[in-house]
Amino acid sequence: MAVSLAAIGGVHSAANVARAAIHTDSRAWLAGDIGIDLVYSIEREQIAALDRLPLQGIAWTVVTSAWTMASSDESPNPGVIAVKAVNPALYPFYGELTLDPPLSLGAALEDDTVVVSEEVLERLQVRIGNTMRIGGEPFRIAARIATEPDRFSGAVGLGMRCILSRGAYARSGVEASGNSVRNRVLLRLPAGADVSEHQRMLEKLFPGGSVREYRDAFHQQTETVISFLSMTAFLALAFGTIGVAVAARQHAEDRMPSMAIMKMVGGRGSQIALIFLVEIGAMAAAAVVVAAPLGSLIRASVLSLAGRYLILPPTTAWDLLAVVGGAFCALAAMAPVLIEPALSIRNLSPAEVIRRGTGEIKSAPGKTRPFGLAAAVFLASLFLAVLMLQAWISALIMLVALGATMGLASLLTIATAALLRRWTPRLRFRFPLLAHGIASLHRPGNHSRLLVAALATSLTMLNATYAAGSAVSRAVLDVLPYDRNSLYLTRFRDSAQGGVRAFLAGQPGVIHVEVMTQVRLQLRSMTTAGSKQIARFDAPYLSVCDSSLPPGGLLIAGDVARKIGAKSGSTLAFEVRDRTIHRSVTTIRPFGAVDRVWSTIHLNCAGLDETLLFHQAAVQVDPSRLSEVRRALRIEFPSLAVVTADDISETMKVVSRDAMTLARVVTWYALAAGLCMMIAIVAASRLARSREIAILSAIGSPRSAMLLIYTVEFASTGLLAGLIASLLAAGFTSATFFVIFKRLEMPFQWMPLIAAAGISTLATIVAGWLPSILLLFRRPMDVIRG
Secondary structure (H helix, E strand, C coil): CHHHHHHHHHHHHHHHHHHHHHHHCHHHHHCCCEEEEECCCCCHHHHHHHHCHHHHCCEEEEEEEEEEEEEECCEEEEEEEEEEEECCCCCCCCCCCEEECCCCHHHHCCCCEEEECHHHHHHHCCCCCCEEEECCEEEEEEEEEEECCCHHHCCCCCCCEEEEEHHHHHHHCCCCCCECEEEEEEEECCCCCCHHHHHHHHHHHCCCCEEEECCCCCHHHHHHHHHHHHHHHHHHHHHHHHHHHHHHHHHHHHHHHHHHHHHHCCCCHHHHHHHHHHHHHHHHHHHHHHHHHHHHHHHHHHHHHHCCCCCCCCCCCCCHHHHHHHHHHHHHHHHHHHHHHHHHHHCCCHHHHHHHCCCCCCCCCCCCCHHHHHHHHHHHHHHHHHHHHCCHHHHHHHHHHHHHHHHHHHHHHHHHHHHHHHHHHHHCCCCHHHHHHHHHHHCCCCCHHHHHHHHHHHHHHHHHHHHHHHHHHHHHHHCCCCCCCEEEEEEECHHHHHHHHHHHHCCCCEEEEEEEEEEEEEEEEEEECCEEEECCCCCCEEEEECCCCCCCEEEEEHHHHHHHCCCCCCEEEEEECCEEEEEEEEEEECCCHHHHHHCCEEECCCCCCHHHEEEEEEEEECHHHHHHHHHHHHHHCCCCEEEEHHHHHHHHHHHHHHHHHHHHHHHHHHHHHHHHHHHHHHHHCHHHHHHHHHHHHHCCCCHHHHHHHHHHHHHHHHHHHHHHHHHHHHHHHHHHHHHHHCCCCCCCCHHHHHHHHHHHHHHHHHHHHCCCHHHHHCCHHHHHHC
């Protein structure tokens, strides 16, 4: 009970800390009060308007980001890096950018230095003080980025990243080389300023820009991570509650003979039931005392990992009040499950218990109301799910998903148990000890089916997180337009387009070059059948320029059309820099995964300013010439970002690793709660198990035989749970894969299946023997007399 409550309280408390961080330090996520993202350069008139803002007490700065290539003498292969140019005297307005070794950003950034992320040190095999090349220019690495407040506010927060000064950025030649850049203007407002007013001012000054303000800048992605933490806390609560409730029921069954005697000597049923509840309450109180410090350690471990991805306020390792609150949530969820044992104790018949010779709870007809009990459990679970997830819809989906997974696991467990029951007699004569161990799964009061189903549910989550990362990585490579023998040139301007085409055409080994032109559009309004509606979106749409469409035509994906309410013939007004363009929807069709790699909107870009356009190039190369072509591109165009399929695969692995690490850690806590449930159930059955061991010992069974029998029982529980979990995880991953990529695939792999079954088997053997090993060393007569 203590370990289960610690896992529940620790993870729940960590989720609360992360959620509180949103409301207390939101400005740090943006590094300012307001920001506006621009995909074009800032003009002199706009800079002049910004320079007048300090007269109103407003500070401003520009953060410029772009993609380019990075290399070093220590690593043979260059890589794509995201560069961010800042004014270290102003950036960041909020939050703290910390470096290793400890330096101020102003001291670290000079015209020939750069600070880099950990991925740069690993990929380029360099250390602090070494020299690396960015866009072909050498820079000394001054420090490693330890924390970056607005890390996830740009296009990418993962992979190789570096920060340099405006002077160093100009020296790198990245912007002058034709790379597509993004500018973000950040504002720090005086206290009490009207955020909405300044937001409108920025929209008017920078038409076509995407405005963000601190109150809602990144809540969605942060809430996603927090929801996962809360979801895992709820699953840990569910598994821990099941274990504690089953153990309490088993305890009631063991105490039935004593309670029957108490009733025979004059005790009232209500008194005896109250004694049982007080006993459970006393154990729960003791468990909370033990769980509080342990839960604080779990909370600290989760937050230390989450701090790599979330901006969290300073926290202490001991937050006993929050952990105790989570523990009492678990006890509140357990309360309805104890109704049936308490009613059975109140209504027990002493003669029936004594004649039966066992304390197994058998409710009398009409004494209990299973539907009422199920409703009470559901309502209590729903209340706690809403409390933890802070959303009714999410809570209902979570309960339904948990119930469906548990239901499927239960059905598979029942089917497997039926097969084992029919198959076990065949082993009785050739392998009697093995048959006896498997048959122990069907012992009355063993709760093996519930145990297997609960363990399989928690293992399903763990298996699914491992399978999802590799499946998504493979899927991304599958939807690329060419095979692995291709190069991709990302986001370069029209000034470089002709030179790139001509250069590639003269390279031996180049089979085909396809250049795709794109433009960012800010949707402002839509007119359908005479009615006009405003449709403002924070994130602009990335559109593909398609010359086959009529000048005023628009091709749009079906799901996007449904989202904004567009129909065939609707007129969409897009803001592009300082002008508004109108396009009429001519075609609405579903987009496949390959199309979605580039965009969900196509239009004719004739008449648009070339400075608004940028290009992506896919180059199909003879495999034997791939390295030569890439080397030639790096020499001729040192600043252009050139990506291979291997780079994309490696990036996806990094993204999957970083995204799944947190998922796996908190999922391990849910699995630990399932194993704690097994420990609780086995510990609660110590009385019946000790009697069985005493009888086996008395009739001459050696200790080694009993050790094998119970090891087979525990191992069978873990093996069944592992196999069922692997099957469910494959189905869950396939469903996720279908939802994301619109195609069915069964990501079945033998190694994860074997690993899950093996880990589950070993874990349940250890969990089963922990409360049972000392029973083998008790003398039979002591047990029988007792």
